Amino acid sequence: APQSIIPYFPVVESFAILSTMTDKDAEKTKEKEGADSKGGDLTFVSFAEKHSLLVNSLIKHDPSCLEENFKILLKHPLLIEFENKCCYFRARISKGNDDHHHGSLRICVRRDCVFEDSFHQLRHRTADEMHGRLNVQFQGEDGVDAGGLTREWYQVMSRAIFKEELALFTSGGNGITFQPNPNSMIQNEGVDHLQYFKFVGRFVAKALVDGQILDAYFTRSLYKHLLGEPLSYEDIEAVDPDYFKNLKWMLENDIEGVLDLTFTAETDFFDKKDTVELKPGGSTIAVTNSNKAEYVNLIAKHRMTNAIELQIKAFLEGFWEIVGKDLLEIFNDNELELLISGLxxxxxxxxxxxxxxxxxxxxxxxxxxxxxxxxxxxxxxxxxxxxxxxxxxxxxxxxxxxxxxxxxxxxxxxxxxxxxxxxxxxxxxxxxxxxxxxxxxxxxxxxxxxxxxxxxxxxxxxxx
CATH class of the missing domain: 3.30.2410.10 (Hect, E3 ligase catalytic domain)
Incomplete structure (x- = not known):
């Protein structure tokens, strides 16, 4: 933080403490009187809104204040700059590691089978063991891992999880972002495909714990699932841009007598087509101008969630085993991508x-x-x-x-x-x-x- 603003720190901190106390007193008064009583006109949150640069500079000067007197801002994450959120996240991860003693996590993998070898050597490790310091050896190669081999393993792994032969992920409309493959069960390595997804979730979370940047970019909907945020039909654009345009056209135009649709969706499993209902009795409910918004939301949810629900659930289970859901609450979906894949x-x-x-x-x-x-x-x-x-x-x-x-x-x-x-x-x-x-x-x-x-x-x- 610039030296010129540091003298303001005790003043702003005192105001934050006083504001918190005032808010608590106001809540008590509100409960007693049952009225819409309010605290002081100027709360610390409204102060932070007006003086965001100053407040964030002070947080940068002393990141621990977010866990103490500036804690109220965690309920208003839009007011916290991304860099400060990252520092807070790292501090929480570091504190968790300090509270537990973690041993070394050694793996020896073949470079051309890095995903399979890593999976078999790490799949049975406990969540606590996964927080240990990783030590990587590439089979048949010299070198002691002083950090460089671990970084290389993360980069090689972040490409391996998207290999076509694994069939775990499919690319979105831009060919850059990925989401779970609804037909992922075709891989026949003798391993339940959902175990692979759980492992990938653990791998991504382990990278966050270790502060490693991954060359891995997922669709917006998957980031939202990690954050527990609701999806919107716009999120399907990254998965299927043409389909998104069709849905958008439906919402903007009169479809009566133009489209003959019911509340159903078609599934395709290796050219074997089937029909599922989007809601009870959906096969007998026609899509009209009055209910088309509901249809668009349900069909988009089916494409982004229902068709890959088990894969997403396994991925989230693995991820949240290593990094608790509460640690991500201050980030939005765009920021989560930057946290995982770097600036x-x-x-x-x-x-x-x-x-x-x-x-x-x-x-x-x-x-x-x-x-x-x-x-x-x-x-x-x-x-x-x-x-x-x-x-x-x-x-x-x-x-x-x-x-x-x-x-x-x-x-x-x-x-x-x-x-x-x-x-x-x-x-x-x-x-x-x-x-x-x-x-x-x-x-x-x-x-x-x-x-x-x-x-x-x-x-x-x-x-x-």
Whole structure:
């Protein structure tokens, strides 16, 4: 924290303590009088909203205050910067490890069978043992693991879990993010496929415990499952962009006499098709304009959850054995991806060189402001922008010229939008598209609108 703000720490801390005491007294009064009594007009939470930079700088100066006098902010995680959330998470993990003595966790694996060997050597380890210090040896290779071999094992493993021959995961519409394969039971290694999913969940959680970054990116719906957050039909875009467009069209248009649907879904297991009801009696209930919203939510839930429910459950069981669900509560789904996969190195000049404009030109004032704003963004906010526009923070290995869209290679696009300057920027992740209204009156106003969109996660798919 800048030295100039440190003198404010005891004052702000005292206010936090006093505010907490006032809130508790107000609650007691409320219980006694049964009225809508309120505490002081200025609570610590409202103070933190108005002075977010100051409060987060103080947290950075003394991270332990989040476990003590600033604890109330944990109930308002939007007010805490991602870096401070990470420090809090690491401190909780470290404290848990300090409270227990963990021995060494030794494994010896064949490089070409790293997943299978790791699975068999770690599957019966207890959750407590999985917190031990990993010591990796690659069979037939020299080298003592002083940390480098462990890092390499995590990288090799994070690619191995997505191998096609394992059939555990399928890629989403962008070819970059993955979700459980509904037909994962086809693998015939003599192991229940759900045991594999539980192991993958433990592996991802173990990486978090060890502070290791994984080259593994999952669909938005899986991150939400880990956080216990509800899914929305928009989340299916990362799984099947074309299907998402069909659902979106249904919601926006009159379907009476156009679509002949019932509350059922078709399953496909190796060309063996079957029909399941989305709700009791669904096969006899027609989809109409009045109930189409319910249908869209149920069919999306089926595609993202019901069809892979057992796989998700096994993955979550393994993950939560190692990292408790409560430790993730302060993160949202975008932040969880960054926690697992790290903040990417984003070359703004490479992105700019591979950007297409629709309605704007490269020398349009809005476009000039946009690139000036991007250069000044923090590493975290650059990653949020990539998530906002493409659905993931992963940067293609070949650079932004290799960015993928719904129909193959698709460069980053900035489209002109129309409306009041109060509107937030919106995104269409299946097209790597950002919509900016032309009515912003200054770079500062545009930056404020853009940052609000990134931090609120208001991916609008054209809606505001």
């Amino acid at each position: 990417p190195e984003i070359d703004i000049f490479d992105l700019k060189a591979n950007t297409e404009y629709v309605g704007y030109f490269s020398n349009s004032p809005i476009i000039k402001w946009f690139w000036e704003i991007l250069v000044d963004l923090s590493k975290e906010d650059k990653a949020r922008l990539l998530q906002f526009c493409t659905g993931t923070s992963k940067v293609p290995l070949e650079g932004f010229k290799a960015l993928q869209g719904v129909s193959g290679p698709q460069k980053f696009q900035i489209h002109k939008a129309y409306g009041e300057p109060t509107l937030l920027p919106t995104a269409h992740t299946c097209f790597n598209q950002l919509d900016l209204v032309e009515s912003y009156t200054s770079k500062e106003q545009m930056k404020e609108r853009l940052l609000k969109a990134l931090h609120l996660g208001s991916e609008g798919f054209g809606f505001v």
